[in-house]
Amino acid sequence: LMASTAYSRPSKPPGPSTGDRRAPRLPKELGRIEPKKLGIGLVAGCCLALLTYLSFARLFAIYSPVFDSSALVVKNAPPVGTTTVPAVVEPQPLPQKGDGEDDKDVTDPEADPTIPNLPEQEAVVVQKNEEPTKPSGGGPEAKISCDENGVDEGFPYARPPVCELAGDIRISPKDKTMYFVNPSGAGPFDATGEKKIRPFARKDSFLLPGVVEVTIKSVSSAASVLPECTRRHDVPAVVFSVAGYTDNFFHDNTDVLIPLFLTTSHLNGEVQFLITNFKPWWVKKFTPVLSKLSNHEIINFDKEEGVHCFASGHLGLYRDRDLIISPHPTRNPRNLSMVDYNRFLRRAFSLPRDAPSPLGEATSARPRMLIIERKGTRKLLNLGEVAAECERLGFAVTVAEAGGDVRAFAELVNSVDVLLAVHGAGLTNQIFLPTGAVLVQVVPWGKMDWMATNFYGQPAKDMRLRYVEYYVSEEETTLKDKYPRDHYVFKDPMRIHAGGWPEIAEIIMKQDVKVNMTRFKPFLLKAIDELQQ
DSSP states (O other), X not given: OOOOOTTOOOSSOSSSOGGGSOOOSHHHHHHTSOHHHHHHHXXXXXXXXXXXXXXXXXXXXHHOTTTOHHHHHHHTSOOTTOOOOOOOBOOOOOOOOOOOOSGGXXXXXXXXXXXXXXXXXXXXXXXXXXXXXXXXXXXXXXXXXXXXXXXXXXXXXXXXXXXXXEEEEEXXXXXXEEEEEOTTOOXXXXXXXXXXXXXXXXXXXXXXXGSOOEEEEEESOTTSSOOOOSEEOSSOEXXXXXXXXXXXXXXXXXXXXXXXXXXXXXXXXXOEEEEESOOHHHHHHTHHHXXXXXXXXXXXXXXXXXXXXXXXXXXXXXXOSTTOOOOBTTTBTTOOOHHHHHHHHHHHTTOOOSSOOOOSTTOOOOOEEEEEOOSSSSOBTTHHHHHHHHHHTTOEEEEEOOXXXXXXXXXXXXXXXXXXXXXXXXGGGGGGSOTTOEEEEEEOSSSOHHHHIIIIIHHHHHTTOEEEEEEOOGGGBGGGGTSOXXXXXXXXXXXXXXXXXXXXXXXXXXXXXXXXXXXXXXXXHHHHHHHHO
């Protein structure tokens, strides 16, 4: 507030000299008013000024975002039934196997204590080389940004391109096209104004030819030759594929479910999925997860005849490494983690256990162990002997093969404290373990350090599980019955990796193991120690 001048007037008023000034009239007029009437007038004037001040103060207090921001948000919300365009985060330049335990994973050519509070709306970021354009008719701004960073430094797997759009978007599955009203023509388009993407979350040259290609077509205005909308949606669209190695539980998660979680979990179910390479059995199998991410019926992109119109959407999915989610300014701006994914799955499948059973003298409960049995390759040949030793050490042991009923097996995994398995897709089921449980990985012969760590070891640590790994010796692998001891399989296993995936699949992935119980027992004891920490 400004300081009052009533007691700080200058000794000489500014302006012309006193002789040039007219005599003030107000004192003379006041002198003619009776003191009683003057007092009443002053009181009335003060009351009127006070009433005016209170009225304006009340108005300010109601509508000021400083005093009542929540009220402002509610009062400024759009009327029910109107369509709003969610803000779109445009990527900045980046740095950078089913439930069945059979041979499906051999075909792969590449081998926070609480859930974070997510913002209701993302910040709008525009690529430096593109400017949003607003149609002259007053419609929504047209924006498009594509993350095309194919390879992440330090990791050999390529990422697919992902595009985010906002504006007038018309999806015609029959034409395999997303029509995008883009007055400026700016964007990552070719000379014909098109951008083609195969929306599968693994950039694999072997797989991608089998993925449906979708075209983003930039058009100058809605007056152009555009298909008429047969249905308008007030939620964003996400178009993606379930091709590739799906039906291998490792790839179900790494190539579809985790990227879908990373791309859409912040939308709280208000998103429309359009799936290419549609597999009805796969959608049914993972309905608990898909329905947790979207409140809307999934559209079969391959058979849909209508034209669906949206104000925003994605073509493709963001992904990180296999079973790994790391902070990233554009791929993961909300800093989600594998702990968040683990807890999300518990909610999706209604899994009750968040922590292992307490051990010690205060409780008579035995720690529960699940040993996943493999029937194809990498079998644990002395499984019965291992299970018996675990029982002698105090575990309550269950032996089971992962099956097609995801919910049933998720419930079984969530009920145990220790999960033990030979390297393979079955270890992916660690995503259902309670936080603090133990994962024991038996690693086959063949210099498998990198694959064991990056596929299952590091993800376990990222999910705050305790991790124990056991590397078999050349005496514990059936490869000793197939190759002489002076073969490079034993003398220089890295030569297997130098031959690429075909040689890894043919040699390493087709062995079975028979662990030496004397050598293996300390690792079982370590699992007990980990539970007691």
